[in-house]
Amino acid sequence: MADAASLPDASGGTTPAPAGHPAGGDSGGGILAWLTSPERRGPLLVAPAIIVLFVMNIFPLLWSFGLSFFNYRANRQTEPDFVGFRNFERVLTDDDVWERFQTTALIVGSSVLLQLIIGFLLALLFARQFPMRRILMMLVLTPMMLSFVSVGVFFKLYYEPTFGLVSYVVNVFTDTPFALLSTAEGALAGIIIADAWMWSPFVMLLVLAGLVSVPKYLYEAAEIDRASPWRRFSTITFPYIKSLLLLAVLFRTIETFKIFDIIYIITNGGPGTATESIAVNIYRVAFQNFRTSQSAALGYIILFIVIVLTNLYLYSVNRRQQETI
Amino acid sequence: MARRHDIGQAGWGQSVLAFAVGIVYFFPVLWIILTAFKTRPDALATPPKLFFTPTLDNFRAVFFRQSSTGGGGEATDFVLYFFNSIFIAGTAVLLAVIIGTLAAYAFSRHPLRGNDTYLFIILTTRMMPPIIVIIPIFLMFRVTGLAGGYWGILLLYTAFNIPFSIWLVKSFFDELNPEIEDAARMDGATDWRVFFGVCLPQVVAGLAATFVFGLILTWNEFLFALLLTGVETRTVPVAMARTLGGNVGADYGLLAAIVTLFLIPIFFVTFLLQNQLLRGVTFGTVKK
Amino acid sequence: MSIELRGATKRYGALTAVDAIDLDIADGQVLCLLGPSGCGKTTTLRMIAGLEGVNEGSVSIGGTVVNELSARERNVAMSFQFYALYPSLTVADNLAFPLHAEGLSGAQIADRVAEVSRVLQLGDILDRRPGQLAEGEKQRVAVGRSIVRDPTCFLFDEPLSRLDVQLREEMRGEIKEVLQGLSKPTVIVTHDQLEALTMADRIAVMRAGRIEQVDTPHEVFANPANLFVAGFIGTPQMNLLEGSYEGPAQVGHSRFALMDGQSLTIDVGTLPHELASGTPVVLGMRPRNLEIVSEAHEDCLTTRIDLIEPMGAETLAHLSVGDTGLRLVTDWRRTLAEGERVHARVPAGTAHVFADEKLLTARHRVDAPHGHEASATKGARA
Numbered sequence: 001m002a003d004a005a006s007l008p009d010a011s012g013g014t015t016p017a018p019a020g021h022p023a024g025g026d027s028g029g030g031i032l033a034w035l036t037s038p039e040r041r042g043p044l045l046v047a048p049a050i051i052v053l054f055v056m057n058i059f060p061l062l063w064s065f066g067l068s069f070f071n072y073r074a075n076r077q078t079e080p081d082f083v084g085f086r087n088f089e090r091v092l093t094d095d096d097v098w099e100r101f102q103t104t105a106l107i108v109g110s111s112v113l114l115q116l117i118i119g120f121l122l123a124l125l126f127a128r129q130f131p132m133r134r135i136l137m138m139l140v141l142t143p144m145m146l147s148f149v150s151v152g153v154f155f156k157l158y159y160e161p162t163f164g165l166v167s168y169v170v171n172v173f174t175d176t177p178f179a180l181l182s183t184a185e186g187a188l189a190g191i192i193i194a195d196a197w198m199w200s201p202f203v204m205l206l207v208l209a210g211l212v213s214v215p216k217y218l219y220e221a222a223e224i225d226r227a228s229p230w231r232r233f234s235t236i237t238f239p240y241i242k243s244l245l246l247l248a249v250l251f252r253t254i255e256t257f258k259i260f261d262i263i264y265i266i267t268n269g270g271p272g273t274a275t276e277s278i279a280v281n282i283y284r285v286a287f288q289n290f291r292t293s294q295s296a297a298l299g300y301i302i303l304f305i306v307i308v309l310t311n312l313y314l315y316s317v318n319r320r321q322q323e324t325i
Numbered sequence: 326m327a328r329r330h331d332i333g334q335a336g337w338g339q340s341v342l343a344f345a346v347g348i349v350y351f352f353p354v355l356w357i358i359l360t361a362f363k364t365r366p367d368a369l370a371t372p373p374k375l376f377f378t379p380t381l382d383n384f385r386a387v388f389f390r391q392s393s394t395g396g397g398g399e400a401t402d403f404v405l406y407f408f409n410s411i412f413i414a415g416t417a418v419l420l421a422v423i424i425g426t427l428a429a430y431a432f433s434r435h436p437l438r439g440n441d442t443y444l445f446i447i448l449t450t451r452m453m454p455p456i457i458v459i460i461p462i463f464l465m466f467r468v469t470g471l472a473g474g475y476w477g478i479l480l481l482y483t484a485f486n487i488p489f490s491i492w493l494v495k496s497f498f499d500e501l502n503p504e505i506e507d508a509a510r511m512d513g514a515t516d517w518r519v520f521f522g523v524c525l526p527q528v529v530a531g532l533a534a535t536f537v538f539g540l541i542l543t544w545n546e547f548l549f550a551l552l553l554t555g556v557e558t559r560t561v562p563v564a565m566a567r568t569l570g571g572n573v574g575a576d577y578g579l580l581a582a583i584v585t586l587f588l589i590p591i592f593f594v595t596f597l598l599q600n601q602l603l604r605g606v607t608f609g610t611v612k613k
Numbered sequence: 614m615s616i617e618l619r620g621a622t623k624r625y626g627a628l629t630a631v632d633a634i635d636l637d638i639a640d641g642q643v644l645c646l647l648g649p650s651g652c653g654k655t656t657t658l659r660m661i662a663g664l665e666g667v668n669e670g671s672v673s674i675g676g677t678v679v680n681e682l683s684a685r686e687r688n689v690a691m692s693f694q695f696y697a698l699y700p701s702l703t704v705a706d707n708l709a710f711p712l713h714a715e716g717l718s719g720a721q722i723a724d725r726v727a728e729v730s731r732v733l734q735l736g737d738i739l740d741r742r743p744g745q746l747a748e749g750e751k752q753r754v755a756v757g758r759s760i761v762r763d764p765t766c767f768l769f770d771e772p773l774s775r776l777d778v779q780l781r782e783e784m785r786g787e788i789k790e791v792l793q794g795l796s797k798p799t800v801i802v803t804h805d806q807l808e809a810l811t812m813a814d815r816i817a818v819m820r821a822g823r824i825e826q827v828d829t830p831h832e833v834f835a836n837p838a839n840l841f842v843a844g845f846i847g848t849p850q851m852n853l854l855e856g857s858y859e860g861p862a863q864v865g866h867s868r869f870a871l872m873d874g875q876s877l878t879i880d881v882g883t884l885p886h887e888l889a890s891g892t893p894v895v896l897g898m899r900p901r902n903l904e905i906v907s908e909a910h911e912d913c914l915t916t917r918i919d920l921i922e923p924m925g926a927e928t929l930a931h932l933s934v935g936d937t938g939l940r941l942v943t944d945w946r947r948t949l950a951e952g953e954r955v956h957a958r959v960p961a962g963t964a965h966v967f968a969d970e971k972l973l974t975a976r977h978r979v980d981a982p983h984g985h986e987a988s989a990t991k992g993a994r995a
Binding site: 041042043044045046048049050052053055056057058059060061063064067122125126127128129130131132133134136137138139140141142143144145146147148149150153154155157158163164165168197202205206209216244247251254255257258260261264265278279282283286287292295296299300302303306307309310311313314317320 | 333334335339340342343344346347348350351353354356357360369370373424425427428430431432435436437443445447448449450452453454455456457458459460461462463464465480481483484487488491516541544545547548552562565566577580581584587588591592595596599602603606607610611
C-alpha cells in the first residue's frame with residue numbers, strides 16, 4: 001500500500017503548500033490545495049463517511065448516553081432531572097431485566113447452536129458435486145434472503161392452531177389442536193426454529209468455504225496413508241473449518257442478540273413476557289412506557305456487550321487471515 | 326500441475342439425500358409462493374391444501390384495489406409502498422456505496438495510524454442493536470421535523486450501509502495488484518486518474534455486488550421504518566406488518582404475493598452474485 | 614514384490630492420457646518415468662497408486678492384479694509433488710500418521726519415527742509444523758513419511774521439482790542412498806533428466822502417453838532409440854542434422870550429404886544392408902563429442918561461430934552449418950572468437966544415424982553395474 005507522503009506531487013491546486021511556506025495572498029488556491037494535498041487525501045476521502053456516521057450514529061449514541069443519566073420521559077413535558085447512575089442501578093438490579101437477559105441468552109444460545117449443527121450438516125451434504133447442486137443450494141439460501149418480517153408473518157401462520165402447517169402435521173399424530181405459541185416453551189421454540197431456519201444457510205456458506213478450500217492432495221495422502229475416516233476429518237478437514245466455524249458463531253451471536261423483528265411479529269414478546277428479548281423490552285420500555293432514559297441505560301449495557309463480542313469477532317478474523325495454511 | 330480445488334463427485338446416496346434435504350428446507354418458502362397463488366379460502370383451508378386451482382388475484386390485488394362498482398381498479402397503496410421501498414433503499418445504498426468507496430480507498434491505499442481502530446469502530450456501529458440508537462434518533466427526528474419524511478430515513482439508511490460498504494469495498498481494493506497502480510503512476514497518471522482509471526474499473530463488479538447486498542439488507546429493514554416513516558413514506562415491510570393487525574385477519578394470499586414479488590429479484594441477483602456471496606453476508610470480513 | 618503394467622490405458626473423455634503401456638519394475642529396482650509435461654507420467658504413477666482408475670489393461674503388484682483395489686487397499690507409499698504434509702500436525706506426528714493404520718503400539722511407532730528421523734536427519738525439526746519448515750526440510754519429511762512404512766512399493770511424484778538447484782544436488786544424493794537401502798520397487802516421476810540419470814536403475818522415457826524407450830540410464834544416453842529420446846536426453850541437447858545417406862566410403866566409413874551441400878564421411882558403425890543411397894537420415898552428434906580442429910577433413914564440418922557462452926570449466930559455442938545451428942562444448946582454455954570459421958570434427962563412433970525417426974546404429978551395450986537387465990520393450994509402440 002503506497003504511503004500518501006511518498007507519492008509524486010499531484011496536480012492539485014496551484015500552490016503546493018510545504019510546511020513553513022508563507023501562504024501568501026493566494027488564499028483560494030491555497031485552501032483547495034491544502035485540502036487536496038497528498039497527506040490530507042486519506043482523511044479527505046474518509047470525511048463524508050465519518051460525517052454521516054457521526055450525525056446518524058455517534059451523535060445519537062452520545063446523546064442517549066447523556067440521556068441515561070437523566071430521568072427523561074419522552075411523553076412528558078417536564079424538565080428532566082439529573083439522576084446520575086440511578087437508571088443504570090435500577091436496570092442492573094431489576095429482576096425483570098435479568099429475566100429478559102436470560103430469555104435473550106436462551107434464544108441466542110439455542111438458535112446459534114442449532115444453526116451450527118444444521119449449517120454444518122448442510123455443508124457436508126453440499127460439499128460434493130451432484131446434478132442440480134447449484135440450483136438446490138440457491139433454494140437452501142432463500143431463507144436468508146427473506147426479510148425478518150416475511151419470515152415472521154408466515155411462520156406465525158405455520159404455527160396457527162387451526163390452519164397452520166405445523167399444527168396440521170402434529171395433528172396427524174395427536175387429536176387435540178396444537179397451539180405452539182400458547183405456552184412459553186412453545187413460543188420460545190417457535191422463535192428459535194424460525195431464526196435457526198433462516199440463518200443455518202449462513203453457517204453452511206462458511207463451512208462450505210472451508211471444506212472446499214482443503215487441497216485435494218491432502219485427502220489423497222490420507223487415502224494412501226490408510227487413515228480412518230475419523231482421523232481424516234480431525235487431522236485434515238476440521239483445522240480448515242475451525243476458524244470459519246468460530247467466525248460463524250461469533251457473527252451469528254452478535255446478530256441474534258439484536259433479535260427484534262421476528263419476535264415482534266410472531267409473539268410480540270408473549271405469551272406474557274416469555275419471549276421478550278432485550279431488544280423487544282427496550283422497545284416496549286421506550287415507546288410504550290416512554291421511560292426513555294431507563295431504556296437508554298439498558299441500551300448502553302447492551303452496547304458494551306456488543307462491543308466486546310465485535311472485538312472478539314475482529315480478532316478471530318485477523319487471526320484467520322494470518323494463518324493461511 | 327495446477328492446484329485446483331475441484332470438489333469430488335458425490336455418490337448416489339448422498340445426492341439423493343442432499344436433494345431431499347434441499348427440498349424440505351425450501352418447503353416453507355415454497356409454501357409462501359404457493360399461497361400467493363391461492364384464493365383466500367384455499368390459503369386458510371384445513372387441512373392445508375397442496376393442490377388447488379391457482380389464481381393471480383393476489384398479485385393483482387397488490388397493485389389494484391377492486392372498486393366496488395366492479396371493473397378496473399384503482400391503484401392500492403402498495404404501489405406507493407413499493408415505490409417508497411425502492412426509492413429509499415436504492416438512493417440510500419447508492420449514496421452509501423459512493424461515500425463508502427471513497428473511504429474504503431482511503432483505508433486501503435492511504436492507511437492512517439490507527440487504521441484498524443477506525444475500521445473497528447465503524448464495524449461496531451453496524452453491529453450494535455438498532456434499538457440503542459432508536460430513541461435518540463427518534464427524538465432527533467421529531468425535533469428536526471425529519472420524522473415521516475423521506476430525507477430522514479434516507480440519511481439514516483445511508484449511515485447504516487456505510488460501514489458495510491466500507492468493509493466490503495475495502496476487501497475488493499485490498500485484492501488489487503498494486504503493481505498496476507505503480508505502473509500507472511510511473512506513466513505520469515495523477516492520483517485521481519489512478520483512482521478513476523485504474524482502481525475503480527477493476528472493482529466495478531464488486532461495487533455492484535455491494536450495492537445489491539446493501540439493497541437486500543435495507544429493503545427488508547423493519548424497526549426504523551416502523552418508527553420513522555409516516556403514511557406517505559411507509560415501506561413495504563411496515564405495510565406488511567400492519568395488515569396483520571386488522572380485525573378481518575391477515576390476508577395471507579396478498580402477503581404471500583408481496584413476499585414472492587420481493588423474492589424474485591433477490592433470488593435472481595443472488596444467483597448472479599454467487600461468487601461474492603460469502604463476502605457479502607460476512608460484510609467483507611471473509612473471502613474465499 | 615514387483616510391479617507390472619500390461620496395456621494400461623487411461624482416458625479422460627476424448628483424451629487418452631496413457632496409451633496401452635507395458636512396464637515391469639522388479640523388486641528393489643528404481644524406475645524413473647521421464648518426459649515433458651503432459652506426457653502421462655504422473656497419471657501412470659497415480660494408476661499404480663490407485664488414485665486413478667484403469668480404463669483398459671492391468672496393473673499388478675506382487676503378481677496380483679490390483680485394478681479393482683483402492684489406494685488404501687494396495688498399501689503403497691507415495692510422496693507428492695506438493696509434499697501433502699498435514700499442516701495441523703508436527704513433523705513427528707506427520708511421520709507417525711501412516712503407522713496408525715498398521716496396528717502398532719505407541720512404543721513401536723515412536724521407534725520407527727526415531728529411526729527415520731535419524732536416517733533423514735530430522736531430529737531438529739520434529740516439533741515443528743509444516744508451515745514453519747523450509748522447502749528442503751519439507752521434502753525430507755515427505756520422503757520420511759513414505760519410508761516409515763513397510764509398503765509394497767514406493768512412488769515419488771516429482772520429488773525434487775520444488776527445490777532450488779543447490780538443494781536438488783544435495784537431495785539427489787541423499788535420496789539415492791535411502792532408496793538403495795530399501796528393497797521394494799520404486800517409481801519416480803520427473804521431468805528433469807539429470808534426476809533420472811542419477812537416481813534411476815532404469816528410465817522409461819514417455820511422450821504423449823506412450824513409452825518411447827525403457828533402458829538403463831547409460832543406454833538411454835548412449836543409444837537413444839529414436840529422435841525424441843535423443844533430443845530429450847543430454848544437456849546441451851544433441852545436435853540433429855538433416856541429410857541423406859550417400860553410400861559406403863573407405864573401410865568402415867559412410868558418406869552423408871548434408872542440407873547445405875557439405876558432405877561428411879565418418880565412421881558410424883554398421884548400417885543396415887538395405888539402406889539405400891539417397892535415404893533421408895538425421896545425424897545425431899552430442900556437443901561434447903565434437904572437436905574443433907584447425908584443418909578441414911572429410912570427417913569435419915565447416916562452420917561459423919555465432920555465439921560463445923562461457924560455462925566455467927567449459928565453453929558452449931553456438932555454430933552454424935548453413936542455416937542449421939550446431940552446439941559444441943569445448944574446454945574453457947580454447948580461445949574462440951565470434952564470427953570465426955572453424956572446422957568441427959566428428960570422431961569415429963560418436964555420431965548416431967536416425968532414419969524414419971528410429972535409431973539405426975545401436976552400439977554395443979554396456980550393462981548397468983548392478984546387473985539389472987532391461988527386460989521390457991524398447992522403442993515406440995505403433
